[in-house]
Amino acid sequence: MPTVRFTRNLQRHVSCxxxxxxxxxxxEALDAYFAGRxxxxxxxxxxxxxxxxHMAAFINGRxxxxxxxxxxxxxxxxxxxxxxxxxxx
Amino acid sequence: MSTRCHVSTRKGLxxxxxxxxxxxxxxxxxxxxNVTLAMHDPRSGHLLAALNHGHFGVKLQRSTDGxxxxxxxxxxxxxxxxxxxTPKTPVEGTPADWSLKLIWALAxxxxxxxxxxxxxxxxxxxxxxxxxGESWSLNRPLWDDPRREEWxxxxxxxxGIHSVLVDPRDSRHVKVGVSCGGVWTTxxxxxxxxxxxxxxxxxxxxxxxxxxxxVQDPHMVAQCLxxxxxxxxxxxxxIFKSEDGARSWAEITGVQPSTFGxxxxxxxxxxxxxxxxxxxxxxxxxxxxxxxxxxxTRDGGRTFQTLSAxxxxxxxxxxxxxxxxxxxxxxxxxxFGSTTGALWFSSDGGDSWxxxxxxxxPIYAVRFExxx
Numbered sequence: 001m002p003t004v005r006f007t008r009n010l011q012r013h014v015s016c017x018x019x020x021x022x023x024x025x026x027x028e029a030l031d032a033y034f035a036g037r038x039x040x041x042x043x044x045x046x047x048x049x050x051x052x053x054h055m056a057a058f059i060n061g062r063x064x065x066x067x068x069x070x071x072x073x074x075x076x077x078x079x080x081x082x083x084x085x086x087x088x089x
Numbered sequence: 090m091s092t093r094c095h096v097s098t099r100k101g102l103x104x105x106x107x108x109x110x111x112x113x114x115x116x117x118x119x120x121x122x123n124v125t126l127a128m129h130d131p132r133s134g135h136l137l138a139a140l141n142h143g144h145f146g147v148k149l150q151r152s153t154d155g156x157x158x159x160x161x162x163x164x165x166x167x168x169x170x171x172x173x174x175t176p177k178t179p180v181e182g183t184p185a186d187w188s189l190k191l192i193w194a195l196a197x198x199x200x201x202x203x204x205x206x207x208x209x210x211x212x213x214x215x216x217x218x219x220x221x222g223e224s225w226s227l228n229r230p231l232w233d234d235p236r237r238e239e240w241x242x243x244x245x246x247x248x249g250i251h252s253v254l255v256d257p258r259d260s261r262h263v264k265v266g267v268s269c270g271g272v273w274t275t276x277x278x279x280x281x282x283x284x285x286x287x288x289x290x291x292x293x294x295x296x297x298x299x300x301x302x303x304v305q306d307p308h309m310v311a312q313c314l315x316x317x318x319x320x321x322x323x324x325x326x327x328i329f330k331s332e333d334g335a336r337s338w339a340e341i342t343g344v345q346p347s348t349f350g351x352x353x354x355x356x357x358x359x360x361x362x363x364x365x366x367x368x369x370x371x372x373x374x375x376x377x378x379x380x381x382x383x384x385x386t387r388d389g390g391r392t393f394q395t396l397s398a399x400x401x402x403x404x405x406x407x408x409x410x411x412x413x414x415x416x417x418x419x420x421x422x423x424x425f426g427s428t429t430g431a432l433w434f435s436s437d438g439g440d441s442w443x444x445x446x447x448x449x450x451p452i453y454a455v456r457f458e459x460x461x
Contacts, residue, residue: 013145014161039161043145046188047166054144084144 002078004033006044009084014040016082026057027070029080044082056085091417091457094424095127095136095156096432100450102127102138104156105432112424112434112445118156126412128195129458130221132203137222139164139192147189151222165189165208165216165225180241186212191245196253199260207263209250213240215265217279228279231265236284236303240270243306243325251411252310256317264335266310266322271302272335288338292326309411311355311363319360323353323411325371330390341390346377352414352425359420361389364439366409366425379404383425385439399442400433407431412454426452 002023006016016037023029034041046052050068057064057072058081064072074080094112096103102124106115118124119140126139136152138159150159167187170176176185190211198205208216208225214232216225231237240248245268252266261278264285271286286302294304306325313319318334327348328341342348349370356362365384368374376382381400384393401407407427414425423439426432430449433442 010145013142013148039163042148042164043142046146048169048188052144052146 001076002029002074002080004029004080004082007081007083010043010082014043016040016043023074025070025074026059026064026066026072026080029074030070054085056083057081058083090419091422091459093129093458094415094434095129095454095456095458096426096449096452097124097127097138097412097454097456098426098430098450098452099123102156103446103449105445111443114446116156118152118159119150124453126192126195126454127456128197128206129456130197130206131459132197132200133221135221137195137206139195141191147192149192149222162223163225164192165210165214165227167214168227176238178241179239185238186247188212189214190247191249193249193251194253194265196255199255199257202260205260207253207255209253209265211242211245211249212247213237213249213267213270215250215253215279230280231273231275231282234282237270239303240267241304243268243308252307254310254312254317254320256312257314258317264310264312264320266307268308268325269304269306271305272307272310272320272322274335285335286338287336288331288340289322289324289329290326290340308351309353311353313355313360314357316360319355321353321355321363323350323365325349328353328365328390344384344393345395346380346382349374350409351411352409354414354416354423356416356420357418359387362387362420362438363390364414364416364423366414368408374408375406376408379406381405381407381427381431383423383439383442396439396442398440399435399444401431410453412456413452415455415457417457418459422457424455424457426455428452 001020005018021032092107094105101120102118104116105112123141128137138150140148149164151162152159194209196207204221206218215228250265254264256262273282274285275282284302286305289305307322311321320331322329329338331338347367350367352366354364380402383396386393416423423435428451432446435442
């Protein structure tokens with residue numbers, strides 16, 4: 001199953017431990033991870049479910065292609081990293 | 090008389106208490122984080138603090154023990170746009186974004202509606218909570234009014250509601266101040282709204298549109314609690330006053346050193362008294378001649394005093410934002426804080442000032458705890 005990891009900077013505000021989730025796309029992975037974690041979801045995604053402007057997502061070390069729909073596909077052993085983008089200062 | 094004051098800054102929330110030595114910092118909360126506004130609810134004693142984490146979005150924290158501990162509550166959320174509906178911003182013509190950018194106003198409802206809290210936001214949504222801030226819903230009548238879509242940003246990229254005034258005579262009678270969108274009033278608890286900014290003047294608009302109510306930029310609206318039909322506005326173009334509950338507004342001119350500024354406070358008992366913190370208009374925004382002063386009228390705006398005792402008068406460039414001036418329930422105790430982290434208190438209606446802190450982070454909001 002793909003693994004989801006979060007920046008330590010986020011952990012200061014809300015707990016987001018590393019977890020494995022069943023998913024074939026980034027969207028499915030984040031939906032699975034954030035199920036029952038609504039407050040944590042709001043730190044990463046906005047009301048539209050879009051990645052916040054100054055957040056970045058990587059799959060196996062490569063920046064994702066589809067920030068809006070999060071349709072980037074996942075291998076079974078994919079590692080997802082959710083970090084803050086330097087563009088936010 | 091208020092003995093506690095909450096100061097929201099770029100790097101945390103500072104709570105000051107009045108002791109034998111004057112006002113001193115008694116507690117810090119969220120140190121290092123960007124606290125944009127805090128509200129004390131006089132009905133419950135609870136606190137709400139709005140934070141903007143930048144990367145991670147706008148958040149709300151709530152305390153039920155006077156600020157000793159906090160827990161996060163869901164921030165207001167904008168709804169999905171209707172299918173196929175693609176509104177555009179009126180100035181830039183770009184797609185209008187329906188997502189929370191900033192919490193810009195927090196105001197408790199009336200004493201007869203415990204749990205009700207109003208929340209003004211960027212990009213222009215007014216939210217209401219019926220459970221003390223634990224959950225929020227967008228006021229659809231105002232949001233869905235097509236005239237709302239004409240609102241535009243002043244200093245910010247998005248329009249926003251910065252003032253929410255609940256009439257002490259009738260909790261269903263609420264006014265909101267919008268930059269830029271004037272002043273709007275509901276008399277049925279938010280079921281219907283009308284623009285109420287007739288008489289205001291927007292110099293930044295083409296001549297034929299300068300008096301349109303819906304383009305006005307009131308920076309802050311303040312209301313006399315004892316006589317709620319008397320309202321004061323620090324507007325982008327100057328000072329305006331209403332004596333008829335916002336049905337009409339009159340401009341007050343000639344106030345020295347400037348009629349430009351952001352903040353205004355209304356005396357809670359004396360409808361003739363209000364305070365402003367002037368700055369050089371409007372492109373430069375610093376205290377005239379590097380002197381920090383407060384202007385005060387005690388006769389309904391006919392004359393003003395320039396108050397400077399205890400305030401820096403030499404090369405001081407403190408700007409005071411719209412929520413960073415407040416007056417307590419007696420009308421005698423005032424406080425204001427600046428973008429350069431200075432915080433002053435007065436206990437004599439502004440005649441003299443004492444520096445409570447000189448090196449705080451940039452100050453966004455100063456709010457007294459009003460008595461229960």
